Every structure is written in C-alpha cells, then in structure tokens.
Amino acid sequence: GDSVTQMEGPVTLSEEAFLTINCTYTATGYPSLFWYVQYPGEGLQLLLKATKADDKGSNKGFEATYRKETTSFHLEKGSVQVSDSAVYFCALSNYGNNRLAFGKGNQVVVIP
Amino acid sequence: EAGVVQSPRYKIIEKKQPVAFWCNPISGHNTLYWYLQNLGQGPELLIRYENEEAVDDSQLPKDRFSAERLKGVDSTLKIQPAELGDSAVYLCASSTGQGAAKNIQYFGAGTRLSVL
Numbered sequence: 001g002d003s004v005t006q007m008e009g010p011v012t013l014s015e016e017a018f019l020t021i022n023c024t025y026t027a028t029g030y031p032s033l034f035w036y037v038q039y040p041g042e043g044l045q046l047l048l049k050a051t052k053a054d055d056k057g058s059n060k061g062f063e064a065t066y067r068k069e070t071t072s073f074h075l076e077k078g079s080v081q082v083s084d085s086a087v088y089f090c091a092l093s094n095y096g097n098n099r100l101a102f103g104k105g106n107q108v109v110v111i112p
Numbered sequence: 113e114a115g116v117v118q119s120p121r122y123k124i125i126e127k128k129q130p131v132a133f134w135c136n137p138i139s140g141h142n143t144l145y146w147y148l149q150n151l152g153q154g155p156e157l158l159i160r161y162e163n164e165e166a167v168d169d170s171q172l173p174k175d176r177f178s179a180e181r182l183k184g185v186d187s188t189l190k191i192q193p194a195e196l197g198d199s200a201v202y203l204c205a206s207s208t209g210q211g212a213a214k215n216i217q218y219f220g221a222g223t224r225l226s227v228l
Contacts, residue, residue, distance in 0.1 A: 004154075032215050043116070043203065043219035044155070051215075089154050093215045098143060098207070099168060100217060102154025 002027040004090050006103035014111050015082055021075040021106050023064075023090035031092040033057075033066055033073040034100070038087040047075075047088070085110045114138070116220035118204050124226045130192035133223045137185065137206030144181060145217060146189050147203040155203050161187065162209060191225075199227045 007022040025031065032051045036044040048057030053068035062077045073090060090103040117136040125131050137144050142163050147155035158177065160168040163184040172179065176195070181187040191198055201224050205217040 034215075036219075041221070043221040044205075045219070046216060049216070091154070098145075098160060098209070098215060099157050100145075100155070100215075102156070104152065104154050 002031065002092055002094055002099075002101045004092055004101055004103040006090050006106055010107035010109060012109045012111065013080060016079045017110075019075070019077040019080045019084070019108065021088055021090075021108070023073045023075065023103060025071050025073065025090075025092050027071075027092055027094060027101075029094055030068075031094045033064070034091045034093070035062070035064055035073070035075050036089040036091060036102075038089065038105070040086070044089065080108075080110045082110045082112055084108060116204055116206055116218055118202075118220035118223055120223055121221065122224050122226075124228065125194055126228050127196055128193040130190065131194050131225060132191075133189045133202050133204075133225075135187045135189070135204030135220060137187070137204070138218055141206035141208055141218070142184070143207045143209035144187050145205040145207075146179060146187070147205065149201040149203055149222070151200070158189070194225075194227045196227050199225055201225070 003026045005024050034049045035047040037047045038044045048059040050057040050066035056065045064073050064075045087105045089105045091100045144161040146158040149155040159172045159179050161181045179189045201222040203222045205219045207217045
C-alpha cells in the first residue's frame with residue numbers, strides 16, 4: 001500500500017540555521033504530496049503541497065519539490081525562527097481515494 | 113471562517129466505559145474524516161464520510177467503535193467499551209470533496225483521550 005517515510009528523530013537547530021527534513025514515499029500512480037505542521041496544542045495545518053512531478057510547493061519560507069525519480073518530497077527552509085518549532089508531517093494522497101497516508105512526523109526545535 | 117471544531121479537547125475515562133467525540137466540519141465541506149493519532153506517530157484514517165454516507169471505514173474497529181453523520185454535517189465517533197490501548201488523540205478533518213481542492217484536508221485540534 002501507499003506509505004511515507006520520514007527521517008528518524010527530532011531535529012534541534014539554532015535560529016537562522018538551514019532546515020531539511022527528508023521524506024520519501026511509496027505509491028502506485030501519481031499521488032499528491034503534502035507537508036502538514038502541528039504547533040503545540042493545535043491541529044494539523046497544511047503547510048504546502050505539490051500535485052505532480054517537478055512541482056515546487058512553497059509557503060512561509062518553506063519549500064519542497066516533488067521528485068518522482070527519487071520518490072522524495074524533502075522540506076527545506078533557509079533560515080528558521082523560534083516560531084517554526086513544531087511537528088512536521090509528510091503525507092500523500094492518491095487521487096480518487098482521498099485517504100491521506102502520513103509519515104511519523106519530525107519534531108523541530110529551534111533554539112534562540 | 114470557522115475551522116473544524118472538535119469537543120471535548122480532553123477526556124479521561126476508566127477502561128470499559130463508553131466515550132463519544134463530536135466534530136463540526138467547515139461549513140460546506142461534504143467530506144469528513146476521523147483519524148487516530150498515537151503518540152509519536154502520524155494520523156491514521158478511521159473512517160471517511162461523503163455527506164452522510166460512510167465510504168471508507170475499512171480501518172474502523174467495528175467491534176467497539178462506531179460513527180455517525182446523520183444529517184451530513186456534524187459527526188460523532190463513539191467507543192464502547194474503551195480499552196487502555198485506545199488512549200490517543202482523535203482528529204477530525206474535512207474537505208470540500210470537489211475539484212482541485214478535493215485532496216486538501218483541514219484538521220480540528222483533536223480530542224486527547226486517556227483511558228485509565
């Protein structure tokens with residue numbers, strides 16, 4: 001079945017550092033890919049998405065490019081802020097079934 | 113515009129007791145989802161509704177879990193009886209179910225259940 005794999009473990013970094021969170025997927029066909037963010041005490045919020053190969057999703061300084069050849073959708077931000085501290089989830093949806101398959105999530109902690 | 117509203121935010125019960133969670137989706141969203149999120153894991157789909165019809169409930173443990181969306185708007189998820197392993201966060205989400213935004217799901221803050 002469809003699945004998403006995120007890199008293991010929390011990510012701790014200093015303010016203004018570069019952030020990368022790896023995400024790879026396994027799916028039949030041509031899924032849509034998403035990054036969701038969960039701030040403490042809040043629900044998941046859509047951060048960005050890409051619906052076809054080579055699409056780049058971007059929002060709030062975050063970017064991710066849909067790479068079909070490597071089945072990846074890595075999240076990047078050039079200069080993180082303390083307010084970016086949250087849990088980040090990579091997810092996919094195969095068009096037609098509306099079921100989101102999530103990765104395990106990565107806790108990001110940004111230290112001032 | 114109001115987002116997805118869930119209640120209660122927290123619930124503590126003893127095992128073997130019943131419990132119910134309520135969800136009010138974004139106005140006009142035809143599709144409603146219930147997800148289970150265990151600690152340190154991503155959400156997993158329990159059930160999906162298109163209007164009042166449950167179209168994907170293959171992951172719902174039907175021996176103790178039930179859900180309804182009688183008028184195609186609000187939904188209730190019930191567990192009876194609850195077990196220790198049911199301790200988790202229960203998330204509700206909704207989407208338009210149509211067009212280009214079909215796959216974009218909007219989540220509520222969740223209900224954190226603790227079974228003692």
